[in-house]
Amino acid sequence: MIAVKVSYTVDGAYVQKNQENIQIFMEDFKKLSGNDFRYNVYLLNDGKTFVHLSHFKNSEIQNKVLNVPSFKEFQRQRDESGLNNTHKLEEWSLVAATTDILNEP
Known part of the structure; x- marks a missing residue:
């Protein structure tokens, strides 16, 4: 499994547009079938720092997800x-979890 955390801070004037772009690619992510990845986006209390946490079953799934056109457009903008x-991008290694993150046995 691959776990990734991406964080970044946008200008206050761009926060709303960034949230709109996130909603667009998240709708496309939801259309992908299976339980091979989890992707969550958070906004920190400063109101302009976003954190994306993702879990992918493997690199093939990761590449498929990260190449969704609406996600690439979100990144560009x-x-x-x-x-x-x-x-900032960080790749993590899972040590333990209370649940099976990707419904794996």
Whole structure:
């Protein structure tokens, strides 16, 4: 399993547009079949820092999800909005969980 955390801060004027773009790609993610990934997006209390947490069964599923056109468009617009070097990507290794994150035995 692959677990990834991405965080970034946008300008206050871009927060609403970023949320709209997130809703668009999330609707497309929901259309993908199976239980091979989980993807959640959070907004921190500062009102402008977003955190994306994702879990993928494997790299093939990860590549499929991350190449959804609406997600690529979201990334383009987000990056062009001016992140001021706040973009941070971390890959994690799962140690333990209270539930089977991807419904795996």
